């Protein structure tokens with residue numbers, strides 16, 4: 057279990073994490089979803105003991121990361137965003153080194169190394185220097201180094217970035233298997249679909265702030281089952297649009313910019329003609345319309361007024 | 367502790383997978399040493415000891431003593447120069463000259479009358495081999511004087527004290543008797559003057575060999591420690607490599623934390639340098655004749671001081687803003703250390719003031735202790751405080767490095 061309370065981390069003037077609180081339980085994948093620079097890596101760093109929180113509390117399996125550093129770190133497995141491998145050493149030698157830090161030894165150590173290589177599909181390349189591995193293989197070994205000691209809590213920082221689709225699917229299966237075995241998994245990503253398919257609970261972060269959290273269903277409910285309409289064309293002022301849309305039931309402006317407009321509306325497909333008619337009446341010219349079903353993406357746009365892109 | 371071993375093992379493995387650096391650290395000093403020994407085997411640049419002599423006696427005996435240094439093979443090794451006491455002392459203090467010999471007034475008389483007398487030899491502290499050669503030669507001469515006194519003491523004393531009171535001169539029977547005695551003495555003296563103890567040329571040959579041995583040993587010590595210095599500087603940038611690999615960040619999330627990480631790095635450095643030291647010093651002992659019993663303590667000292675040098679270079683790297691800056695900074699520090707600290711030019715070949723600076727540099731200081739250990743002249747009185755100072759440097763340096771590593775360094 058990970059308990060994060062009012063976590064704050066500043067780098068000089070920059071507030072990278074601003075009062076974030078959440079609890080991740082064992083046996084489930086907790087997702088931290090947010091765009092680049094949202095503060096995900098910094099949050100993971102504060103949990104793993106790499107960074108000193110400016111304020112707030114973090115506990116791992118009940119151990120405070122600041123006051124009981126070694127005890128909390130002993131329960132963690134960390135898979136960093138960037139690879140952390142010795143290129144000259146073999147996969148086995150890498151695993152041997154990382155596992156030794158958790159007190160594994162002898163036959164148990166050997167067994168765990170073999171198991172980790174097996175689940176990540178690297179057993180037949182175990183003795184080769186890592187520098188000969190493909191990117192996907194390195195990612196999998198990076199993962200194996202984080203789970204070789206069977207941690208109670210696993211921190212994964214965007215483990216699928218830059219990974220080929222095949223390795224990505226394999227990694228996601230590995231993560232699910234870890235959670236199924238009872239591990240508490242914290243998973244950060246900026247991929248919506250990944251968060252939707254993988255995570256049992258989610259926290260959405262932006263600019264260091266936690267803007268929503270809950271299960272997927274809870275988060276969907278926040279959208280009120282409204283669809284999202286993206287329109288491009290030429291539009292009058294936001295006030296005029298708002299006045300025009302007042303006649304359309306449940307319609308709400310999410311974002312209004314020069315040349316583009318995002319509107320949330322229940323059952324947008326049925327209301328579309330009325331909506332377009334209302335816009336035309338105030339002088340708008342619509343060239344293109346796209347409609348999206350409710351998703352994390354739409355929730356993110358609704359909450360932050362911007363799209364979640366790399 | 368298990369982790370520290372595993373961490374050290376992983377670093378040693380990485381080093382051995384890419385042995386080029388190791389070869390360079392060992393290779394450059396080895397090549398220099400080979401070149402130097404070639405040059406010195408030719409014997410063209412054999413250094414001369416400059417002996418400053420203050421002859422306050424100015425007798426025939428003292429003249430003979432000074433003359434010994436100006437004869438035959440000895441003249442090639444020693445250049446004697448007569449000076450006033452004031453000038454002699456000043457020049458020795460300035461490091462000009464290998465030794466100052468002071469022959470006191472009444473020295474000749476004392477020798478002839480078997481009175482106790484004392485020769486003073488001041489040696490230049492910044493040179494170690496040449497003054498000790500002079501010391502040896504002088505003690506040889508003093509031995510000779512001792513034998514001369516023992517054998518010819520009585521008749522010489524009789525001459526020295528002059529004719530009996532009231533007499534105009536020595537009586538004929540006295541002269542006859544003394545002549546016979548002296549004749550006998552000369553016969554027996556040749557026995558002592560010719561045997562090796564007084565045969566200056568034989569002794570000098572031995573000294574010459576001794577000297578070249580010591581010169582080789584001197585350069586060997588310098589070049590060996592140069593390899594240690596190179597290794598320490600070369601290994602220090604591994605923190606940047608691990609920073610780039612991302613392994614440093616992951617290591618800090620391990621239960622042993624930054625302390626375990628640093629301990630592993632230092633242990634790896636220690637073990638590699640210990641291997642270098644055991645191999646190098648064993649070879650040196652075989653070639654230059656250091657006592658075998660001195661190899662183990664010397665190697666241990668060399669590896670431990672190498673580890674302390676590694677910590678110092680590590681600190682430079684950690685406070686640099688980039689790997690490039692770190693490598694420039696550590697090289698800027700390495701060069702004066704190497705040149706002045708006795709690890710390139712031996713102190714014995716430096717002007718006194720320069721050697722005095724060099725001996726105060728970390729590597730120069732450690733090298734001096736290493737030489738003492740190798741030659742067997744180290745005592746508990748000097749080594750205990752030196753070891754304490756070394757360990758204190760290690761502890762404080764490691765603590766600072768851990769703070770910096772945990773703080774600003776990894777945050778980049």
Ligand SMILES: Nc1ncnc2c1ncn2[C@@H]1O[C@H](COP(=O)(O)OP(=O)(O)O)[C@@H](O)[C@H]1O
Nearest residue numbers: 067072091092093094095096097098099777778
């Ligand atoms: N070491 C650092 N020093 C200063 N600013 C940093 C540092 N690391 C991250 N930041 C800044 O903190 C913010 C959050 O970064 P990060 O936690 O890496 O976000 P994410 O992982 O969600 O992309 C960003 O604005 C980033 O530029």
Ligand SMILES: [Mg+2]
Nearest residue numbers: 096097137214
């Ligand atoms: Mg990140």
